[in-house]
Each structure stands twice: as structure tokens, then as C-alpha cells.
Amino acid sequence: MTWRVEFLDDGVLPDLESLPEDIRARFLRISRLIEAEGIHKLREPYVAHLEGPVWEMRMRGRDGIVRAA
Numbered sequence: 001m002t003w004r005v006e007f008l009d010d011g012v013l014p015d016l017e018s019l020p021e022d023i024r025a026r027f028l029r030i031s032r033l034i035e036a037e038g039i040h041k042l043r044e045p046y047v048a049h050l051e052g053p054v055w056e057m058r059m060r061g062r063d064g065i066v067r068a069a
Helices: 012-017 021-037
Strands: 047-051 054-061 064-068
Touching: 012 021, 021 054, 021 064
Parallel strands: none
Antiparallel strands: 047 054, 054 064
């Protein structure tokens, strides 16, 4: 199975770009891990399974924690 990280809508990218650089870098790293390995092979602290097909991506930076589902 090929994995791809997609944005829900056009409003997500501006929100992502407004985050601190270290958080954006972690988002990119986790996204690449998901696409390369598949989300089921990743665990915390990168991702957490919430319910059904919904997973949460977790990013930690100097300014705090950001989570995206």
C-alpha cells in the first residue's frame, strides 16, 4: 500500500506555514516517515491512533506541542 499525506482543505497550508520553523520541520519529517513506512508502523511520539481511520500527528518544538488529526 502506498501512503500519502494530504491536507483536508486549502485552509490547512496557511495554518501550517504560520507555525514555528522547528514544528514545520517535524511535520515534514513525520509526513515523510508516513509516506515511506505507513502510518501503522509509526508510534508515539510521532503519531497516535484515535478512532477508526483517524490518527493524530504529534509535533513538539521549542514553543510547545502541536497536534493534527
